[in-house]
Amino acid sequence: MDDRADGGSDGGPEGAVRAWRRQADAAVLLDGFHALKHAVRFGADVPVALAVDRAAVLALAADLAPDVVADLDKLLVEVEQDVLRALVPRLHPTGVAALAGRPARADHLAALRREGRTTPVVVLDNPRNLGNAGAVIRLAAGYGAAGVVTTGSLDPWHPTVVRGGAGLHFATAVERLGADELPRGPLYALGPEGADIRGLKLPDDALLAFGSERNGLSAELRARADQLVSLPMRPQVSSYNLATSVGMTLFHWSAHSTNAP
Numbered sequence: 001m002d003d004r005a006d007g008g009s010d011g012g013p014e015g016a017v018r019a020w021r022r023q024a025d026a027a028v029l030l031d032g033f034h035a036l037k038h039a040v041r042f043g044a045d046v047p048v049a050l051a052v053d054r055a056a057v058l059a060l061a062a063d064l065a066p067d068v069v070a071d072l073d074k075l076l077v078e079v080e081q082d083v084l085r086a087l088v089p090r091l092h093p094t095g096v097a098a099l100a101g102r103p104a105r106a107d108h109l110a111a112l113r114r115e116g117r118t119t120p121v122v123v124l125d126n127p128r129n130l131g132n133a134g135a136v137i138r139l140a141a142g143y144g145a146a147g148v149v150t151t152g153s154l155d156p157w158h159p160t161v162v163r164g165g166a167g168l169h170f171a172t173a174v175e176r177l178g179a180d181e182l183p184r185g186p187l188y189a190l191g192p193e194g195a196d197i198r199g200l201k202l203p204d205d206a207l208l209a210f211g212s213e214r215n216g217l218s219a220e221l222r223a224r225a226d227q228l229v230s231l232p233m234r235p236q237v238s239s240y241n242l243a244t245s246v247g248m249t250l251f252h253w254s255a256h257s258t259n260a261p
C-alpha cells in the first residue's frame with residue numbers, strides 16, 4: 001500500500017480520513033490497540049491509523065509495548081470520536097483503528113508449502129465461528145506454527161477474526177484453501193474417537209486438522225487422515241470447544257518438539 005496518511009501530512013485528520021476511505025475496501029481492518037500493536041510488531045504495512053485520543057494510545061504503548069511507540073507516533077492521527085465511529089461502527093474500547101495491507105497470498109502459499117517445514121500447519125475444516133477462528137490464529141502465532149489454513153466459506157481475514165486474533169495474522173500465514181489444496185505433510189485429524197494424543201508424538205511437519213463447531217470433521221478429511229487423534233475427555237462430555245482443542249494439541253506438539261518456542 002503506498003497511499004499513506006503520513007501523520008496527516010496531506011491535510012491532517014481530513015487527509016487521513018480520505019486516505020482511509022480510499023483504501024478501506026481492499027485493506028485489513030485493525031480494530032483496537034492490540035491488533036495495531038501486533039501488526040506493527042510483525043511487519044505489516046500500515047498506511048493509516050486513527051485514534052480518538054492519540055496521547056492516550058501512545059501512553060498505553062509506552063506502558064505495554066515500548067517497542068512500537070516510535071512507529072505509532074509516526075502513524076497515529078487524532079480524529080473526533082464520531083468521525084472514527086462513522087468509519088468503524090463497533091469501535092474498540094481503546095479508541096484506535098488502522099488499516100493494513102493484506103500480505104501476498106503467494107508468499108503465504110510458499111511458506112505453507114515449503115519443503116522441510118519445521119512447524120505444523122493448523123487446518124480448520126469449515127469453521128463457522130469468527131471468534132474461534134481468531135483465537136486459533138492467536139494460538140498458532142504464539143506456538144510459532146507455520147500457518148492456519150481454513151476450508152469452507154468463512155473468511156479468515158474477516159475483521160471479527162482479525163480482532164479475535166489480536167492482529168497476529170501478521171505473525172503467521174493465514175489462508176483459505178480448498179480441501180484438495182492442503183499443504184503436504186502427515187495429516188493428524190482431531191476427533192473424540194481417535195487414538196489418545198498422550199501416546200503420540202506429533203511431527204513438526206504435521207497438518208493438524210480440526211472439524212467445524214457444529215458438524216466436526218468432514219468425511220473427506222477424515223478419510224485422508226494418516227492418524228485420527230483424540231484429546232482426553234471423561235465420558236458424557238460431548239466435545240471441547242474448537243479453539244481449546246487447537247490449544248491443547250499445539251501444547252502437546254510443543255512438549256515434544258525442539259522447534260517449539
Ligand SMILES: C[S@@+](CC[C@H](N)C(=O)[O-])C[C@H]1O[C@@H](n2cnc3c(N)ncnc32)[C@H](O)[C@@H]1O
Nearest residue numbers: 190191192210211214216217230231239240245
Ligand atoms: C466443538 S468440536 C465439534 C463437535 C461436533 N458436534 C462433532 O460432532 O464433532 C470442534 C472440533 O474440536 C475438536 N475436538 C473437540 N473435542 C475433541 C476431543 N475430545 N478430541 C479430539 N478432538 C476434539 C475436533 O476436531 C472437533 O471437530
